[in-house]
Amino acid sequence: MNVLVIHSSPNLDGLTAACAAAAAAGVRDAGGQAEEVRLNDMQVGMCRACDDGWGTCRREHVCQVLDGFRALHGRVLAADALVLVTPVYWGEMSESAKALTDRLRRCEASRGEQSGLAGKPVICVAAAGGSGGGMITCLLSMERWIQHVRARPFDLIPVNRWSRPYKLTAIRAAGRALAAGAW
Numbered sequence: 001m002n003v004l005v006i007h008s009s010p011n012l013d014g015l016t017a018a019c020a021a022a023a024a025a026g027v028r029d030a031g032g033q034a035e036e037v038r039l040n041d042m043q044v045g046m047c048r049a050c051d052d053g054w055g056t057c058r059r060e061h062v063c064q065v066l067d068g069f070r071a072l073h074g075r076v077l078a079a080d081a082l083v084l085v086t087p088v089y090w091g092e093m094s095e096s097a098k099a100l101t102d103r104l105r106r107c108e109a110s111r112g113e114q115s116g117l118a119g120k121p122v123i124c125v126a127a128a129g130g131s132g133g134g135m136i137t138c139l140l141s142m143e144r145w146i147q148h149v150r151a152r153p154f155d156l157i158p159v160n161r162w163s164r165p166y167k168l169t170a171i172r173a174a175g176r177a178l179a180a181g182a183w
């Protein structure tokens, strides 16, 4: 089981990074392979709504913007499962997570039932390190994304500064269950 753990905070040692590490550890506990991707190290810009609003994403299911997205898109399709960990910014995903998920959605939702993410289990983690609010609205948009790309919502996990200790345990357990094929 090859699990891509994508996280999107600029902080190397913050809550988001700790959640990603916990998920990856859980995957490895179950004998799976966890590959961590730090979006902030990559060049994945925002969707440019090419042409009349749809570019090659709709017709060919590839993005015509040539940056780091294309390679990452391939890695997402090749993975057996995904873990998406985002810091909560303004009650939403981080800008880098939004850029990636927007572009994935355009390419894959436009394939309908043939989406490369169809049936793929996804764990989403919303890490709110400030006020501790906004986790649910963030997860709501992540759940909608899962629906659009026809993936499988394996788990949606909110975590904030106060819940951190026991949520890290839960995230590790979720990663373990994911890699053990409990779906």
Ligand SMILES: Cc1cc2nc3c(=O)[nH]c(=O)nc-3n(C[C@H](O)[C@H](O)[C@H](O)COP(=O)(O)O)c2cc1C
Pocket (backbone or CB within 6 Å): 009, 010, 011, 013, 014, 015, 016, 017, 087, 088, 089, 090, 091, 092, 127, 128, 129, 130, 131, 132, 133, 134
């Ligand atoms: C632009 C911005 C908006 C933020 N909005 C929220 C928010 O709505 N709720 C919250 O609890 N924290 C918010 N925070 C704090 C982040 O959620 C916090 O930094 C997060 O846990 C990421 O921490 P990390 O980078 O250490 O992983 C915000 C931070 C930034 C930079």
